[in-house]
Amino acid sequence: MSETTDMITDAATRLFSEQCTPRVLAEAEQGVFPSTLWSGVEDNGIASMLAAEAHGGIAASPGVALAVMRVAGRHAVPLPLAETMVGRWLLSKAGIGAATGPLALVVLRRPDGWKVEGTGTARVLRGTEPAVAWGKASGGVLVVVRDGAGIGVATVDSQRLKVDSRTNIAGEPRDGLTADGVSVRFSPVSAVSLEAVMHMVSLCRAGLICGALQRTLELSVGYACDRVQFGRPLAKFQAIQQQLAELAGAVASATAIANATANVVEGEHGDLMIAAMRARLAGAIDTGTAVSHQVHGAMGFTREYALHYYTRRLWAWRDEYDSAAEWRERLGRAFAGAPADELWSRLARIGVASGTQ
Amino acid sequence: MNLNNFTAVAHDDERLAPLRAEVRRFLAEERAAGAFTRATGWDHWDPEFSRKVGAKGWIGMTWPRRYGGQARSSLERFVVTEELLAAGAPVRAHWMADRQLGPLLLSVGTEQQKDTYLPRIARGEIFFCYGLSEPDSGSDLASIRTAGTKVDGGWAIIGRKVWVGYAHRAHMMNLFARTSPRSDEDRHGGVTQFIVDLKTPGITVRPIVNLAGEHDFNEIVFDDAFVPDDLVIGTVGNGWKQVTGELAHERSGPERWLNTFSLLVHLVDRVAQHPNERDLEKIGRLVSQLWTLRQMSFSIATLLEQGGTPNLEAALIKDLGTLYDQEVPAVARQIVSEEVRAGLSEEDYLGELLDRALYYSPSYTIRGGTKEIIRGVIAKGLGLR
Structure with missing residues (x-):
């Protein structure tokens, strides 16, 4: 288990540190899809790692996925990694293999957006989804929808959709996709709930967030040690040390809750732990972005210096796949809905791993 | 700058689960018998209660049996401690000897000192x-x-x-x-x-x-x-070296983030009775912080059990935990206005707990190393000094 983790995280570290150059990051924001980097992701088994072996994966545990995504976040990998990994995991659970190539993921959970009309395996897709991650660049868009007591999935070729190319504040593609009565092949999935898909993608994003936070800390510490003002490095000023300590706390707390959540995400109380994780990550992002920019001064405010690749992503990711506020409210509601005297026993119980280790 | 040492997942194995259940039974009986209430708080001096805890074998429980201990693990102590603190049980009388003096004597004390003090500390008879x-x-x-x-x-x-x-x-x-x-x-x-x-x-x-x-x-x-x-x-x-050796134990425990737990319980109760999105979100924010801190603390107890000295990690827990403990009364005051506070009945502990948490909140980031000192320790761990 830990050998698998080491092998795949080592491969990811080599790949991303070699290929996620400032130039690749800058070009990605200009709309250039990094095809060579994507090939590396496929060749190293990263994109399929959560899928079963029968579907080209290694059935990696959520903890291993988290570790690999942390590496990706540390390098600001400009690819739909979380979406493809979770999409292939879901298709594998459905007993369907996935084609190679990046996947976009649309989890239908609101009354607006796409509608999947009809019954049986032949369905029709209609409506507009306003912000699909790598909607255009991905060959396939995987739609997840509630269906009776379970869920169903359908993959639609993005070329059959009307595309309104847009980006989030990090310059990552978030395309508007309009389906004007597109017929799709629908497959029911019994093994996974819609919430479970949201949890798994939140966990993969958490890895990206922890990696990006770690990088803001490394950049900030490095800058504080190099930059000299008033005759000494910034790192020697207590005012700077105190802020970097606060940043370290944010990174450590984000990492701790993400590690714990990975272990229970597929268990009985995974929903509450995910909500707690999303809430804490948001707090860590607020602290991490504010402190790293403050320590960097004007330098961090430029396009030339790399800090913004991480901080802009963190700002965006904080509120994607439901906002931090929604997750906080969900968690508050879950705890306020039970007798207050049980608050402690619930907290202490939910940490318990439920056979997913 | 490895901040990924918080990896252990809070998890009750076959050793911890029955112990936790036993502590809860004890606390339920004691509370039913009137030994303490939710409003008492762990920072309350109660020799009689400490003797009962000692009789259960929960003071000095990690120490060798020949000195009155139970030779149990750091994780077992963690479970007992967090259960006592979360219940608001009055454990202050034996606290300092159990947490710090005992381990100190075990590591540098003379045989005579260990024989004289440790068994009496463990029985809850002598307080430091x-x-x-x-x-x-x-x-x-x-x-x-x-x-x-x-x-x-x-x-x-x-x-x-x-x-x-x-x-x-x-x-x-x-x-x-x-x-x-x-x-x-x-x-x-x-x-x-x-x-x-x-x-x-x-x-x-x-x-x-x-x-x-x-x-x-x-x-x-x-x-x-x-x-x-x-x-x-x-x-x-050699006192300086000895006293700083105690720090990982002193700074990483649940007492750094459970001071306001009883207030949180009553606050959740209040919001459950008057639910609205804004207040539910505030509860969610607090619970997420508390949960994270518990995971971090449990991780450190695991590292301590393996013989590590995670001083940086312990300092991070104290910094985050004490700030969280200050945030609870601050958030409570956004939910419970002065008017609402004035209208609470005498039997409702919410008012009393809120007042106390607010009064004591400045002390959390001062005692056991000020926030500034703690952040200095963290900065050192980051290689800045």
């Missing part, structure tokens, strides 16, 4: 306080001036200590005193730890009433008080 700060020495602990002068058969102590918690109730003190002059080359050398019987002639204990109007800490004056040689802890002049 800690004499560290002085009128002119707070965060700068190495600058203490209370002095021990070598005399025949022991040491003569002259000086003053302040903010000594429960010195008026404790039997003994772990005293930190200077035994040779401070030098610029070795700022931290020349200090020694002593076990001091507080009934020793020449010791005066005076109350210092705190902001809440309560008497928990004291000023202690030492006017030529005699301490025999056999009550020196460890090595003369």
Whole structure:
């Protein structure tokens, strides 16, 4: 288990540190899809790692996925990694293999957006989804929808959709996709709930967030040690040390809750732990972005210096796949809905791993 | 700069689960019998309750059996501690000896000291306080001036200590005193730890009433008080090293993030009765922080069990935990307005808990190392100093 983790995280570290150059990051924001980097992701088994072996994966545990995504976040990998990994995991659970190539993921959970009309395996897709991650660049868009007591999935070729190319504040593609009565092949999935898909993608994003936070800390510490003002490095000023300590706390707390959540995400109380994780990550992002920019001064405010690749992503990711506020409210509601005297026993119980280790 | 040491997942194995259940049964019975309420709080001095905890084998439980301990693990102690604290059980009387003095004596104490004190501590019969700060020495602990002068058969102590918690109730003190002059080359050398019987002639204990109007800490004056040689802890002049060795235990435990737990329970109850999105979100935010801190603390207990000295991680927990404990009353006041507070019934502990948490909140980021000192420790761990 830990050998698998080491092998795949080592491969990811080599790949991303070699290929996620400032130039690749800058070009990605200009709309250039990094095809060579994507090939590396496929060749190293990263994109399929959560899928079963029968579907080209290694059935990696959520903890291993988290570790690999942390590496990706540390390098600001400009690819739909979380979406493809979770999409292939879901298709594998459905007993369907996935084609190679990046996947976009649309989890239908609101009354607006796409509608999947009809019954049986032949369905029709209609409506507009306003912000699909790598909607255009991905060959396939995987739609997840509630269906009776379970869920169903359908993959639609993005070329059959009307595309309104847009980006989030990090310059990552978030395309508007309009389906004007597109017929799709629908497959029911019994093994996974819609919430479970949201949890798994939140966990993969958490890895990206922890990696990006770690990088803001490394950049900030490095800058504080190099930059000299008033005759000494910034790192020697207590005012700077105190802020970097606060940043370290944010990174450590984000990492701790993400590690714990990975272990229970597929268990009985995974929903509450995910909500707690999303809430804490948001707090860590607020602290991490504010402190790293403050320590960097004007330098961090430029396009030339790399800090913004991480901080802009963190700002965006904080509120994607439901906002931090929604997750906080969900968690508050879950705890306020039970007798207050049980608050402690619930907290202490939910940490318990439920056979997913 | 590896901050990924928080990897262990809080998890009750076959050892921990029955222990946790046993502690809960004990606490339920004690609460039913009126020994304490949710409003009591763990920082309450109750010798009778401490003796009951001792009789259960939950004081000094990690110590060897031959010294009155139970030879149990750090994780088992973590479970017992967090259960006691979360219930608001009054464990303050045996707290300092259980957490710090016992482990210190086990690591550097003499056989005679271990035989004399550890079994009585574990039975909840003898209670310790800690004499560290002085009128002119707070965060700068190495600058203490209370002095021990070598005399025949022991040491003569002259000086003053302040903010000594429960010195008026404790039997003994772990005293930190200077035994040779401070030098610029070795700022931290020349200090020694002593076990001091507080009934020793020449010791005066005076109350210092705190902001809440309560008497928990004291000023202690030492006017030529005699301490025999056999009550020196460890090595003369090595006190600084010894005291900093205790820090990972001192800073990473659940007492750094469970001070306001009873208030949170009553606050959740209040919001459940008057639910709205805004307040539910606030509860979610607090619960997420508490949950994270528990995971971090559990991780560190695991590292301590494996023999590590995770001082950076412990400092991170204290920083985050104490700030969280300050946030709880601040958030509570956004939910419970002054008018609502005034209208709460006497039986509703929410009001009392809110007042106390607010009164005590400034102390959380001061005691056990100020926020600034703690962040200095973290900065050192980051390689900045």
